[in-house]
Amino acid sequence: MKCQNCSQENKLNAKACKKCGRDLAVPPSWFPDWRWHARTLGIIYACLVVFYFVTTFALRQLPKPYHIRDIPEDLTPWLKR
Numbered sequence: 001m002k003c004q005n006c007s008q009e010n011k012l013n014a015k016a017c018k019k020c021g022r023d024l025a026v027p028p029s030w031f032p033d034w035r036w037h038a039r040t041l042g043i044i045y046a047c048l049v050v051f052y053f054v055t056t057f058a059l060r061q062l063p064k065p066y067h068i069r070d071i072p073e074d075l076t077p078w079l080k081r
């Protein structure tokens with residue numbers, strides 16, 4: 001079997017790697033590779049882009065004049081600025 005750490009070929013029943021000493025009885029833990037990172041970051045980025053457009057679309061559905069970002073002060077006298 002191959003060592004997960006240094007790729008050294010070891011005996012099938014070896015308890016530890018003869019080169020680096022890594023415990024071979026421990027099941028190999030999960031190491032994400034660059035493909036996993038690229039895919040995950042791509043999914044996160046796509047979600048952010050979708051969220052941005054959905055939010056922009058939702059804010060445009062607000063009644064006038066609340067569809068604009070900065071509401072004129074005379075329209076909201078209860079907001080003391």
Ligand SMILES: [Zn+2]
Pocket residue numbers: 003004005006007008017018019020021022
């Ligand atoms: Zn090793």
